[in-house]
Amino acid sequence: MSRSLSTRALVLPGLAFLLVVFVVPVLFMLKVSFTGETAAGDYFSRFFGSGAYFSVLITTLRVSVVVSFLTLLVGYPISYFIYSRPERQRPVLLFLVLVPMWMSVLVRTYAWMVVLGRQGMVNSLLLDLGITATPLKLMYTTGAVYLVMVQVLLPFMIVACFSGMSEIDHTFVRAARILGASPGYAFRRIFLPLSLDGAVNGFVLVFMLSMGFFIVPALIGGPKDTMMANLIEIQVEQADWGFAAALSVVLLVATIAIMFLIRAASRRFTFSLAEGTRP
Amino acid sequence: MTRRPGIFLTAYFWIVIAYLLMPVLIIVPLSFGRQEFMHFPPRSFGLRWYVEYFSSTPWLESTFRSLRIALSSCLLSTFLGCLGSIALERGHMPWRGFLSGMFASPAIVPQIVFALALFIAAVALGMTGEELLLIVAHSVLGLPFTILIISSALRQIDPTLERAARIMGAGPVRGFFAATFPSLTPSIVSAAIFVFFISFDELIVALFVMGDKQTLPVRIWTDLRFELSPVIAPISTLMVAFTVIAMGIAEFLRRKAVQQKSQMGKS
Amino acid sequence: MRRIWAALLLGGLMSLSTASVWAAETIIISGSGGSLTDVQKSVYQEPFTRKTGIQIQNIATTNRISALKAMKLTGKALWDLTELSGPEYQQAIEGHYLQPLDWKVIDPENKMPKMAKREYGLAVASYSTILAVRTDKLPKGKEMKSWKDFWDVKDFPGPRALQKGALDNLEFALLADGVSKDKIYDVLRTDEGVDRAFKKLDEIKPYITTWWTAGAQPVQMLANGDVYYTSAWNGRITKLAADGVPARIIWNEGSLKPSFNSIPVGAKHPKEAEQYLAFTISDAKMNADFAKQMPYPGFVPKLYDYMSKEQAESMPTYPPNVAVQFESDNSYWAKWRAKLDERFQAWLLQ
Numbered sequence: 001m002s003r004s005l006s007t008r009a010l011v012l013p014g015l016a017f018l019l020v021v022f023v024v025p026v027l028f029m030l031k032v033s034f035t036g037e038t039a040a041g042d043y044f045s046r047f048f049g050s051g052a053y054f055s056v057l058i059t060t061l062r063v064s065v066v067v068s069f070l071t072l073l074v075g076y077p078i079s080y081f082i083y084s085r086p087e088r089q090r091p092v093l094l095f096l097v098l099v100p101m102w103m104s105v106l107v108r109t110y111a112w113m114v115v116l117g118r119q120g121m122v123n124s125l126l127l128d129l130g131i132t133a134t135p136l137k138l139m140y141t142t143g144a145v146y147l148v149m150v151q152v153l154l155p156f157m158i159v160a161c162f163s164g165m166s167e168i169d170h171t172f173v174r175a176a177r178i179l180g181a182s183p184g185y186a187f188r189r190i191f192l193p194l195s196l197d198g199a200v201n202g203f204v205l206v207f208m209l210s211m212g213f214f215i216v217p218a219l220i221g222g223p224k225d226t227m228m229a230n231l232i233e234i235q236v237e238q239a240d241w242g243f244a245a246a247l248s249v250v251l252l253v254a255t256i257a258i259m260f261l262i263r264a265a266s267r268r269f270t271f272s273l274a275e276g277t278r279p
Numbered sequence: 280m281t282r283r284p285g286i287f288l289t290a291y292f293w294i295v296i297a298y299l300l301m302p303v304l305i306i307v308p309l310s311f312g313r314q315e316f317m318h319f320p321p322r323s324f325g326l327r328w329y330v331e332y333f334s335s336t337p338w339l340e341s342t343f344r345s346l347r348i349a350l351s352s353c354l355l356s357t358f359l360g361c362l363g364s365i366a367l368e369r370g371h372m373p374w375r376g377f378l379s380g381m382f383a384s385p386a387i388v389p390q391i392v393f394a395l396a397l398f399i400a401a402v403a404l405g406m407t408g409e410e411l412l413l414i415v416a417h418s419v420l421g422l423p424f425t426i427l428i429i430s431s432a433l434r435q436i437d438p439t440l441e442r443a444a445r446i447m448g449a450g451p452v453r454g455f456f457a458a459t460f461p462s463l464t465p466s467i468v469s470a471a472i473f474v475f476f477i478s479f480d481e482l483i484v485a486l487f488v489m490g491d492k493q494t495l496p497v498r499i500w501t502d503l504r505f506e507l508s509p510v511i512a513p514i515s516t517l518m519v520a521f522t523v524i525a526m527g528i529a530e531f532l533r534r535k536a537v538q539q540k541s542q543m544g545k546s
Numbered sequence: 547m548r549r550i551w552a553a554l555l556l557g558g559l560m561s562l563s564t565a566s567v568w569a570a571e572t573i574i575i576s577g578s579g580g581s582l583t584d585v586q587k588s589v590y591q592e593p594f595t596r597k598t599g600i601q602i603q604n605i606a607t608t609n610r611i612s613a614l615k616a617m618k619l620t621g622k623a624l625w626d627l628t629e630l631s632g633p634e635y636q637q638a639i640e641g642h643y644l645q646p647l648d649w650k651v652i653d654p655e656n657k658m659p660k661m662a663k664r665e666y667g668l669a670v671a672s673y674s675t676i677l678a679v680r681t682d683k684l685p686k687g688k689e690m691k692s693w694k695d696f697w698d699v700k701d702f703p704g705p706r707a708l709q710k711g712a713l714d715n716l717e718f719a720l721l722a723d724g725v726s727k728d729k730i731y732d733v734l735r736t737d738e739g740v741d742r743a744f745k746k747l748d749e750i751k752p753y754i755t756t757w758w759t760a761g762a763q764p765v766q767m768l769a770n771g772d773v774y775y776t777s778a779w780n781g782r783i784t785k786l787a788a789d790g791v792p793a794r795i796i797w798n799e800g801s802l803k804p805s806f807n808s809i810p811v812g813a814k815h816p817k818e819a820e821q822y823l824a825f826t827i828s829d830a831k832m833n834a835d836f837a838k839q840m841p842y843p844g845f846v847p848k849l850y851d852y853m854s855k856e857q858a859e860s861m862p863t864y865p866p867n868v869a870v871q872f873e874s875d876n877s878y879w880a881k882w883r884a885k886l887d888e889r890f891q892a893w894l895l896q
Contacts, residue, residue: 006451011366011378014359014422022385022393022419029396032619052892074295081292088533093292095526100299101476102518103306106499107511110766111302114309114319118705119771121319139772140756154299156473163428163469167435167462197431205424205473208386215482218759223710223894231891232389238884239611239637241395248392255387256380315789316769322790337584395612403620408605487613490605490624493579501579501606503762508581 033245043246053231053247060228061254063142063217064210067149071157071206074150076199079161097158105152109219112148113139116220145221152216153209157202164198165191193273200266204259211255303519310512317509329513338498338510345479345495348410352417353475359418360425360470365455367426368433379426386423393420394487401488408490416484421474428473432466433459572601573815573822576613576628579606582840589836594825600818610634614643614810623812627819633713635667635806636880644808645816652824662845667806668823671842674780674862674871675714676800678764682792683774693799696775697722697746699753704774706750707764710757710894712886713879714777714801717872719746721799727872734878740886744893757894768793781841784860795860800871802862804845837861 034040047053082093100108115121116138123135138144168191176186214229228251235244305319310328312321332338363382367375385393397416401407441458449457482496489497495514502508577583583604591602605625607613611634617623618641630638638644644666649656652668662669679690683704690702696718708715717730723746725733733739755773758764764778769791780800786793807823809816827833827846834852837843843861850858850865858864862871 005370008366008370008372010362010370011372014363014382014426015378017359017415018381018385018419018422021397021415022388023381025396025400026388026393029392029399032399050888050892052888052895055895056891077288078292078295081288084288088537092526092530095522096296097299098472098476099519099522100303101479102522103302103515104480104496104499104511106482106496106503107306107515108302110317111305113766113770113772114305114317115301117770117772137755151299151301154295155476159469159472160428163432163466164435166465167432169435169437194435197435201427201431205386205427208383208423211387212390219763223754223757226891226894229389229391233391234887236391236395236612237609238887239609239615239641240884241612241615244392244395248389251389252387259383315785316791317766318769318789318791395609395616398613399616399620402616402622402624405622407624486606486608491574491603493606497606498580501583502581503760 029241030245030249033241036242038242040242040246043243044250046243047246047250056226056228056231057250057254059224059226060211060251061258063145063149063213063225063227064207065258067146067153067210068203068207070146070150071154072161072199072203075154075157075202076161078154079158079165079198080195082158082162083165094159094162097155100151101155105215108152109148109216112144112151113220116144116147139220140222142222142225145217145225148216148220149210149213153206156209157206160202160205161195161198164201165195167198168194189273193270196266196270196273200262203266204262207258207262208255211251303515306512306515307519309509310516312509312512314509317512328509332510332513332517335510337493338514341493341495341498342514344410344492348414348417348494349475349479351414352421352478353471355414356418356421356474357425357467357471360422361429361467363422363426364429364433368430369438379430382426383423385419390420390481390483394484397484398487407488408492410492412488413485413494416488417474417478417481420481420484421470421477424473424477425470428466428470429463432463436462571599571818572603573626573818574603574605574624575822576605576607576610576625578629579604582842585836585839589832589839590822590826593832594822597825598821600821602822611637611641611643614638615641617810617812618643621812623810623814625810626813626815627807627809627822629670630667630806630808632803632805632874632876633879633883635664635808636876638808639666640880643810645811645813647809647823648820651817651820653827654824657847658827659845659847662804664806667808668827669804670807670823670826670844672802672804672844672863673842674797674800674802674867675709675777675874676780676783676862676871677796677798678768678776678778678783679794679796680768680771680774680792681794683771690775690796691798692796693718693722694724697750699750702775705755705772706753707756707758707767707773707776708750708754709777710759710890712890713883714874715747715890716740716743716886717801717874718777718799719743719750722746722750727799730872731875731878740889744889747893780860780862784841797862797867798870800862800867801874802868802871803874805842 078097082090085093103111113120117123118135118139120138122138126132126136172194173186173190176190177183181189212229214227214233217225217227218230228247232244232247232251235241235247309317309319309321311324311326312318313323313325313327314321366372367378372378393416397412398407401412406412436459438459441454444454444458445451480496482500485494485497486500493501499511502511577586583606587604591604595601607628610628610630614628646665647668649663653663677690677693677696684690685702688701690696695702696706708718716734720730720733720739720743721727723742734743756767758767758776761779761781764773764776765782765786767773767776768778768783769786780795783793783795809819813819827844830846830848831852833844833846833849837849838853838857841860841862843849843863845863849863850861853861859867861867
């Protein structure tokens, strides 16, 4: 009992830190914002009353979910590849994945403009090869937002998936193989469910980061690619703290709701994978 | 799973790496351009922007400041996150769900709101413009990631081994370090990487609270408002080159050590 | 009990900080940062420090109205002097964040034009949102001269860009619709006028490749050839031409905006800040030096005596350029910007 108490106490430094640096200032700011001439409820009805604002929320959710799925689909096999290499090669391969992170997102966004622009590399190539007669519109589209956001967030996903995989106790997989399971079967029934924890982590991390993105959509998205974070930034610029706080609360609730859904869905998915019957 | 991956997976890996490295491939040649504007491909080559970078104290200072802050906050955040995760996973914690939610909140509350809130607190306490303030802020922003990654690793690690060590007479700290810590290392390292890069590229909080002590992203951003100075190209290039070289040396030393060991074994 | 907790929290935070103490002779200026501040440092601040011994510390800021609001809330002013855009200046006055300036100290000889001397601020610099054109992409024998031409997609085909937001665009739309420069804000102050502007924007909307959000964007897009015609801040367009990109500023119907330097309420060194302001307008040659490096000139008389004609022609406050532009109305935008931006956002999503 005393041991578990002293283990519990380990949460205190982090918790105290979180309270002092984050929770108290943010709650204070929300309190200040909502105690003005305008009642808090009016800010929310302003949000839900205007179709434009609501569609920004929908855009934010859509972009975040799509980006999270894309990074998972692209990233999981990469992590698996790195994991399947001999142990001494892994750091070098992981390092390759992390190299682009040394460039600020702003700089990377500008680099992508060079690639995707009207007279950019892709268009020059297509024109030279005669595939198109007029330059394609690649920049300032939702597709460009996905392409760049996935590039920015992919390393996070790969690292999360990989660290999930490297915790798997290999005796399980080996045992399955000794008992006569095919490699594919062992992968599906044992490795995949066990590595899913890391994949779900990666998904959640990328999702949370996406919900707060605004630089990439603002610089290379189309006219309709406005994100919630962008809208909140505009309110802070105008010193309309009340509306900024209301928008944040909306974003917060939406994010938490989606995260619950992800957790619930992944639990059922892992369960159904692991509970499959032998062939 | 040291089964050889198929040719398809290998090819796929290199395609994705090319995609990830695309901005690097663009920025490196740009850094050797000589024009006022970022134009690809550069029309004339030279070291103009490298000279500009190395002769500019503000740029150099902000580079080192960013590195310093990122390193400090990744250490602090990983340490706190590690302790917190152990408590959450091994302490039979009451209110565990609520506490996990609390720790996730800095990643969910929009950064600009946190930035403004922290700014109000910092102004009230007269501590704007302190590097320590930003280190603390970035550590908080990193906590959700460290807790998430390390907790999930702890859930997968069998506590029996640590229990066995304790029964054999190891103290709680020694028991942890001998039995659990080794399998926890990959997650701790990846958590630290997360926080480092989140801090290294964080703009909004730094813009609010740092005053005259600009970090690299702030410096890039303030420049971007009027013009995009090509100085950012050599900075990015140097960062990449520096890490590639460091990694290369580390890899070389490791191979040499392995070689020496095997030779010693033979003699 | 609650107080003890609060004290503990405060104490914890305090002990983290190594309370910053400023020497009495340091003034803190909040500005744009980046290369603009670098030039201010070398042209104004270093000579000022040499002359008076007063040190200057520059901090780069955005969201200044929110920051001023936070300072008022906590009762602590961090800045002695702050740069403010026109609408920000108006908002800051309405929030009572600024203190009045003592013009007897700043401009004892009374030489500055009235436009630059406001109750709470000195107009220190100016910039324009102008029409910028890639001249090599113009149809043969044609010149783009006005916003009417910008709207004319038949005679001037090609990709275009405008800034994201209502500011400037409503004015440009009305000009394209035939409203004269001096009537713009009369029209915009009526509901029908705003509707008219949005209706005119409907026409151009399908031809806008992107709505830019950062000042560097239109410049970069012109350089890449992503757009042929765009609204832009005047600053770097002239340098594009020097760099081999055939781009030109159309001053006609540009939106001229002064930006201000003001002293926040509760500033610790208001006297020194006023001394600094006085110094910056004391010498026209110094102002010319600044404008040559950063084409955002102030309003000091005789400024253009120290510039070549070619240099002067690239400045927003050069008299012949002023004559063809209109002055952006701060009080209008301070009052309506939030509402109009909201409508603009909704309009974009339609």
